[in-house]
Amino acid sequence: MISVEEARTRILEALAATPAETVPLPAGWGRVLARPVLARLTQPPADVSAMDGYAVRAAEATEGARLGVIGTAPAGHPFAGEVGSGQAVRIFTGGLVPPGADAILLQEDAEVAGASVLVKETVRPGRWIRRRGLDFAEGEELLPAGRRLTARDIGLAAAANTPWLTVHRAPRIGILATGDEIALPGDPIPPGGIVSSNAHALAALVRAGGGEPLVLPIAPDDSQAIAEAARAARACDLLVTSGGASVGDHDLVQSALGPQGFTLDFWKIAMRPGKPLIWGRLGPTPVLGLPGNPVSALVCSVLFLVPALDRLSGLPGAAPRTIRALAGTDLPENDRRFDHLRATLEPSADGTPLATPFPAQDSSMMKTLARAEALILRAPNAPALPAGAPVEVIPLGDLGL
Amino acid sequence: MISVEEARTRILEALAATPAETVPLPAGWGRVLARPVLARLTQPPADVSAMDGYAVRAAEATEGARLGVIGTAPAGHPFAGEVGSGQAVRIFTGGLVPPGADAILLQEDAEVAGASVLVKETVRPGRWIRRRGLDFAEGEELLPAGRRLTARDIGLAAAANTPWLTVHRAPRIGILATGDEIALPGDPIPPGGIVSSNAHALAALVRAGGGEPLVLPIAPDDSQAIAEAARAARACDLLVTSGGASVGDHDLVQSALGPQGFTLDFWKIAMRPGKPLIWGRLGPTPVLGLPGNPVSALVCSVLFLVPALDRLSGLPGAAPRTIRALAGTDLPENDRRFDHLRATLEPSADGTPLATPFPAQDSSMMKTLARAEALILRAPNAPALPAGAPVEVIPLGDLGL
Numbered sequence: 056m057i058s059v060e061e062a063r064t065r066i067l068e069a070l071a072a073t074p075a076e077t078v079p080l081p082a083g084w085g086r087v088l089a090r091p092v093l094a095r096l097t098q099p100p101a102d103v104s105a106m107d108g109y110a111v112r113a114a115e116a117t118e119g120a121r122l123g124v125i126g127t128a129p130a131g132h133p134f135a136g137e138v139g140s141g142q143a144v145r146i147f148t149g150g151l152v153p154p155g156a157d158a159i160l161l162q163e164d165a166e167v168a169g170a171s172v173l174v175k176e177t178v179r180p181g182r183w184i185r186r187r188g189l190d191f192a193e194g195e196e197l198l199p200a201g202r203r204l205t206a207r208d209i210g211l212a213a214a215a216n217t218p219w220l221t222v223h224r225a226p227r228i229g230i231l232a233t234g235d236e237i238a239l240p241g242d243p244i245p246p247g248g249i250v251s252s253n254a255h256a257l258a259a260l261v262r263a264g265g266g267e268p269l270v271l272p273i274a275p276d277d278s279q280a281i282a283e284a285a286r287a288a289r290a291c292d293l294l295v296t297s298g299g300a301s302v303g304d305h306d307l308v309q310s311a312l313g314p315q316g317f318t319l320d321f322w323k324i325a326m327r328p329g330k331p332l333i334w335g336r337l338g339p340t341p342v343l344g345l346p347g348n349p350v351s352a353l354v355c356s357v358l359f360l361v362p363a364l365d366r367l368s369g370l371p372g373a374a375p376r377t378i379r380a381l382a383g384t385d386l387p388e389n390d391r392r393f394d395h396l397r398a399t400l401e402p403s404a405d406g407t408p409l410a411t412p413f414p415a416q417d418s419s420m421m422k423t424l425a426r427a428e429a430l431i432l433r434a435p436n437a438p439a440l441p442a443g444a445p446v447e448v449i450p451l452g453d454l455g456l
Numbered sequence: 457m458i459s460v461e462e463a464r465t466r467i468l469e470a471l472a473a474t475p476a477e478t479v480p481l482p483a484g485w486g487r488v489l490a491r492p493v494l495a496r497l498t499q500p501p502a503d504v505s506a507m508d509g510y511a512v513r514a515a516e517a518t519e520g521a522r523l524g525v526i527g528t529a530p531a532g533h534p535f536a537g538e539v540g541s542g543q544a545v546r547i548f549t550g551g552l553v554p555p556g557a558d559a560i561l562l563q564e565d566a567e568v569a570g571a572s573v574l575v576k577e578t579v580r581p582g583r584w585i586r587r588r589g590l591d592f593a594e595g596e597e598l599l600p601a602g603r604r605l606t607a608r609d610i611g612l613a614a615a616a617n618t619p620w621l622t623v624h625r626a627p628r629i630g631i632l633a634t635g636d637e638i639a640l641p642g643d644p645i646p647p648g649g650i651v652s653s654n655a656h657a658l659a660a661l662v663r664a665g666g667g668e669p670l671v672l673p674i675a676p677d678d679s680q681a682i683a684e685a686a687r688a689a690r691a692c693d694l695l696v697t698s699g700g701a702s703v704g705d706h707d708l709v710q711s712a713l714g715p716q717g718f719t720l721d722f723w724k725i726a727m728r729p730g731k732p733l734i735w736g737r738l739g740p741t742p743v744l745g746l747p748g749n750p751v752s753a754l755v756c757s758v759l760f761l762v763p764a765l766d767r768l769s770g771l772p773g774a775a776p777r778t779i780r781a782l783a784g785t786d787l788p789e790n791d792r793r794f795d796h797l798r799a800t801l802e803p804s805a806d807g808t809p810l811a812t813p814f815p816a817q818d819s820s821m822m823k824t825l826a827r828a829e830a831l832i833l834r835a836p837n838a839p840a841l842p843a844g845a846p847v848e849v850i851p852l853g854d855l856g857l
Contacts, residue, residue, distance in 0.1 A: 080641060081671070084660035085856050098650070098822075105820065129677075130748075131637020133648040148749070149637060151648045190821050197823060206664055206857050210657025210750055211826040214650070218642030236532020236550060240481060241619030247534040247552045249499070249615070256611025259485035263607055270482070276530075347531075348549070349611055379807040406780040407807075419506065420591045421499075422598060425612040455486050456607050 056325040058435075059358055059393050063374065066334060066359055069341055072369040073224040073292055080213060083204050085265050086222035087369030092198040092208075095216035098190040102152040104128075105183045109143040109165055109172055110156035113180035116143075120174045122160075124167075128153055143172055152184055159183035191215065201369060203265075226266045226367035229288030229340075230257050233298040234347060235276045252349045252421060253297040260356050261295075263455035264364035281311035285337055292367050294340050295360060296333065298347030312337060325435055326393040328418035329355045350418045354395050354430065357449060357456060377432065380448045382440050383411025389437040397427035400450065410448045427451055457726040459836075460759055460794050464775065467735060467760055470742055473770040474625040474693055481614060484605050486666050487623035488770030493599040496617035499591040503553040505529075506584045510544040510566055510573055511557035514581035517544075521575045523561075525568075529554055544573055553585055560584035592616065602770060604666075627667045627768035630689030630741075631658050634699040635748060636677040653750045653822060654698040661757050662696075664856035665765035682712035686738055693768050695741050696761060697734065699748030713738060726836055727794040729819035730756045751819045755796050755831065758850060758857060778833065781849045783841050784812025790838040798828035801851065811849045828852055 075089035104110065111122060122143035128134040130149030138144055138155035146152070146159060157180050164176040191197055197215050198208055204220075212220065230253075237251040238244045251273060258268035271287055274280040281296075288294040312319055312335070319335035319342070328351040333344025343360060345352040357375055366372030381403065386396075396412040397420075403409045410431050413423045429448040440446065476490035505511065512523060523544035529535040531550030539545055539556035547553070547560060558581050565577040592598060598616050599609055605621070613621065631654075638652035639645045652674060659669035670692060675685040682697075689695040713720055713736070720736035720743070729752040734745025744761060746753040758776055767773030782804060787797075797813040798821075804810045811832050814824045830849040841847065 081656050081659055084663055096645075096651070099820070100650070101648075105818070129636070131635060131646055131649045131677075149650070185818065185820050189818065191823050198826070204660075205826070205853070206657050206660035207754055207822075207826040207828075207852070209660040210653040210754060211822045213641045213656045214653035214750065214822050216641050216645075216651045218640070234532060235530070239619070240614050240617050244497075244617075245532055247502075248532045249501070249550070250497070250617045252611040252615035255482050255614045256607050258482055259605075259607035259610040262485055276532075349615065353608055353611060417506070417586065417590065419500065419586050421608075421612045421615050422592050425599070425606070425608040427608075451608070452606070 056323045059324060059326050060374070062322055062324050062332060062334070063359055063362055066343070066363055067366050067372045069334075069336075070293075070363055070366040070372070073226050073367055075221050076224045077219050077221055080209060080218055080220060083212070083220040083222055084206060084209050085204065086220070086225065087203045088198055088200050088220065089223050089369060090221040091196045091200050092212045092215060092217055092220065094191045094193050094195045094197050097188045097193045098214060099185055099187060101187050103185050104146045104148060104150050104152060104159050105185050106159055106161055107147050108162045108183065109160040110138055110146045110152050111143045111158055111160045111178055112138060112140070112156060113158035113178045113182070115141065116158065116160050116174050116178040118174055118177045121171050122174065123171050157181065157184075203368070203370060223369035226292040226364060227269055227290070228261045228266045228364070229269045229271055229291035229294040230254050230261070231271045231274060231281075231284050231288065231294060231296045233274045233276060233281055233296060237273055237298075239273065253345070253347070253352050256349065256353060257295060257297065257356060257360070260353070260360065260456060261364065264361050265368050266364050278311035285312060289338055289340050291340055293363060294337060294342045296342065296344045297352045312342070317342070325391055326358075326395070328395065329358075330392070332359070348418050349421050350424045353424060357430070357451070361456070375449045377447045377449050378408070380408045380410035380429065380431070380446055382431070382442055382444050382446045383409045384442050386412070386431070386433065386440040386444075386446070388439040389433040389435065391435045393435055394433035395449070396431040396433060397423050398429045398431045398448065399426070400428035400448070410446055457724045460725060460727050461775070463723055463725050463733060463735070464760055464763055467744070467764055468767050468773045470735075470737075471694075471764055471767040471773070474627050474768055476622050477625045478620050478622055481610060481619055481621060484613070484621040484623055485607060485610050486605065487621070487626065488604045489599055489601050489621065490624050490770060491622040492597045492601050493613045493616060493618055493621065495592045495594050495596045495598050498589045498594045499615060500586055500588060502588050504586050505547045505549060505551050505553060505560045506586050507560055507562055508548050509563045509584065510561040511539055511547045511553050512544045512559055512561045512579055513539060513541070513557060514559035514579045514583070516542065517559065517561050517575050517579035519575055519578045522572050523575065524572050558582060558585075604769070604771060624770035627693040627765060628670055628691070629662045629667045629765070630670045630672055630692035630695040631655050631662070632672045632675060632682075632685050632689065632695060632697045634675045634677060634682055634697060638674055638699075640674065654746070654748070654753050657750065657754060658696060658698065658757060658761070661754070661761065661857060662765065665762050666769050667765050679712035686713060690739055690741050692741055694764060695738055695743045697743065697745045698753045713743070718743070726792055727759075727796070729796065730759075731793070733760070749819050750822050751825045754825060758831070758852070762857070776850045778848045778850050779809070781809045781811035781830065781832070781847055783832070783843055783845050783847045784810045785843050787813070787832075787834065787841040787845075787847070789840040790834040790836065792836045794836055795834035796850075797832040797834060798824050799830045799832045799849065800827070801829035801849070811847055
């Protein structure tokens, strides 16, 4: 058996970011930059007013002074002239500070009388002026390659005058559920069979992780069918199978893919739920074979598929984010398999959340997994812990998982 | 001036969830259920094996016993007969436990010899059997109305044999940027003008929050143009404007919308960055008027638009999630406006993250906002705090914001 960490490392080492594509700015949200975004202009492009008021010469704008208003400088409409002695220009937030002026008199500190204003509070030089380049300068790198773009980044790229972005293509993930016993929801269920839940849960998880799922038809437990379906997935960046990864006679993914000249590794991972995992390559396409059990498949996805999606998307890929919590109950000592207890997460008085495992942890219980808010991590051979002891947990709400 | 909390409450009270629509299961991810998902079947539908092994009568499966293997029960292929005295049936995970058997002998505890198996470890009655209905029973409510569906929920709904879901329609959000001075990225920039960053940042934020953005053409600072654009947005669930919400002469959203018989409120909110906010109704369509300043617009969106999107999507809508952090620097006392300091967030030794505000907090600095990982909340009149003091922060990475 290999460790969770070793399995993840081997998976990540075998994957590379998808090639770049050019997308219009609005399509860049959630994608990972393949090339940096450089500022195409200086922002602000000149000194501008930070407030609504009057552009003035500070030396003359002392309390009690009266200044003649000679024009207006709203944002987008620069005043054509210059502010001379005893003069002021009405200005609005974002308006260019006209030549001659060196400060802004706030409108709440000014009293208008006809074509002049009375200064009610002395103005300091430079006050309420945003200097040219305060935000960024032309040519400056604003967003580095390898960054997953947030809504704020899209705003920054727009402000930098960037209509197009070069990003990694969204990874296309083939999803293949195998098994004679499974049927799609609403389809007739064979005797003794169950409804397939993995394909669409995995598809949702792939979407949550920024990938494009391609759900292949269910392949019955038959070498030929599995090999056919797998061929359909050769154009994918990753093929994810579920089922057929165990050690029983009816575990066909290995035997079906093997004879086609595919390089396949089979790992037993020291973890629960989960354990058997297929990893390998089908021609150019990496293959991740998840257990057929839906709970195991989804827990393995959190540990291995989400980091793999990150790597394909252009990020390094890493272990899922964990937070510190307090055990809501006593926890027994753990055996040699890394355990992931399905748990609720509640706020507690001191700010550290309380993670309470569900009493039954059977790996067939999808309802429990769906209701879980966190997975409590129990390292191999972890000692028993009393209620209230600190534990590390993976919060599950993140990213719509 | 009204408080942030009061503004959010008034916005949420004025909004209702969008009407329901029927979507295929895979389209349900991230949507909010308008009707609960009930189990259409019992899972497992009968007693099944939890492991690969042999279905046996526990009373006879004692260490050293030899049992005749009379058939096979893989998942999806029930064994037609009954397990009699001295007999066993080869069984695989998920296979139906045949009549007569009451426990599973693990395959690692069995030694095969021709058509029989030698029991190497005594079997306990009921061992490794998953009882009918262990996960859920037909008719049971599995997912309540009002729940935003995760990938795990999609798996659970599939397992419950649900091909269709009834969810609230994704809210359609009209986005209208106003101003003579703004141009779309790549378009010619007027003299003294700037590139419009709000429309596409807001569109990305709407997508991140599960809405459908409709970006309207930029409206110049002209009553007629704004009124025209606003009319185009009447089919939206919410119209968001940016710019024109200040108190200067060139703030036209109010004056443009007012004469059309629109109910408009104008609020000054005791917050920074931000402050002026328009709220009202354009016929049936609620209107949220954000400041034109991009940093203010985005901070206001985190505080007001994201909760509004939640409410329209079918959730209650609430203040953004906050976490506890430690101040990375001394913080000065705050004035009467609720402040939101742009800050980095670093892990610290004891697990509580360290939130360090950027030295310059000018509300025109988009680069700083994009680089921020959190907003440090500074309540009105909050006292000065030394570095290391606990502070409440809104983490910004969530949901791709």
